[in-house]
Amino acid sequence: MAAWIREILLYKWYDTPDGEDCIKKMIYLGRMSGIAGMAFSYFEVGANRHLIPVQTPTGYAIRFVSSTAPFVAAGVAFGGVTCLMCSARKKDDFWNYFWGGMAAGGVVGVRFKSGTLGTVAGILFGFMAAFKKQSKKEKGLFVFFEPSDETVGQGQWQKWRFSLSWQSFDKSLSKYYEPRGHTYYFPSTVGPFPPAN
Structure with missing residues (x-):
């Protein structure tokens, strides 16, 4: 039980x-x-x-x-x-x-x-x-707070992408509209800043 x-x-x-x-x-x-x-x-x-x-x-x-x-x-x-x-x-x-x-x-x-x-x-x-x-x-518009598949710096930083994209609903618009995504880094274990590229 x-x-x-x-x-x-x-x-x-x-x-x-x-x-x-x-x-x-x-x-x-x-x-x-x-x-x-x-x-x-x-x-x-x-x-x-x-x-x-x-x-x-x-x-x-x-x-x-x-x-x-x-x-x-x-x-x-x-x-x-x-x-x-x-x-x-x-x-x-x-x-x-x-x-x-x-x-x-x-x-x-x-x-x-x-x-x-x-x-x-x-x-x-x-x-x-x-x-x-x-x-x-469709992994498209308004799906927030989902981690991407890639990690940065030996798994210490998880890359999260916040973006609005209409491409998943109308593929023909993708040639006219380029989404402006913002990438933020959140620590999974240590460090306040993202690693230097």
Whole structure:
């Protein structure tokens, strides 16, 4: 039992391909969105103290949990729908992520009791998720903080590239547009500056 819990806690979204380990993916996204929800709730409870009917620690705790729960539910809904769509359709494409985003937006609509808000949030989340999936798949636009394959100076420095490139979406534009990438060096073990070339 302890090994399974440790495996769940150390699991990351891209450890397995999409469509596999749906329960682990749901728990992972529920955990990550729960952390974001707790950060939001901390400020939300502090800013809206006057809206809490009972000014006691219990009243604050109830407001904190009720503000955090939609974040967790949206993360779990996104992870579950995305993974189940991928395994049911047998296709690993951006449509799975789009429908996962729509499910997460539906949770927002339920929380605020507004079908319009849920629809708008679902479309927005769906497009953002589909865009992320497509950029991850093609290693193109808006995939930040991914290490390159090369290291500098006997593995002491890892080279990270931050760039915006439209080339992965339209190859014909590559002859007209040259992306301006910036390369930064972050130490993996020692030293504050990149090695001299």
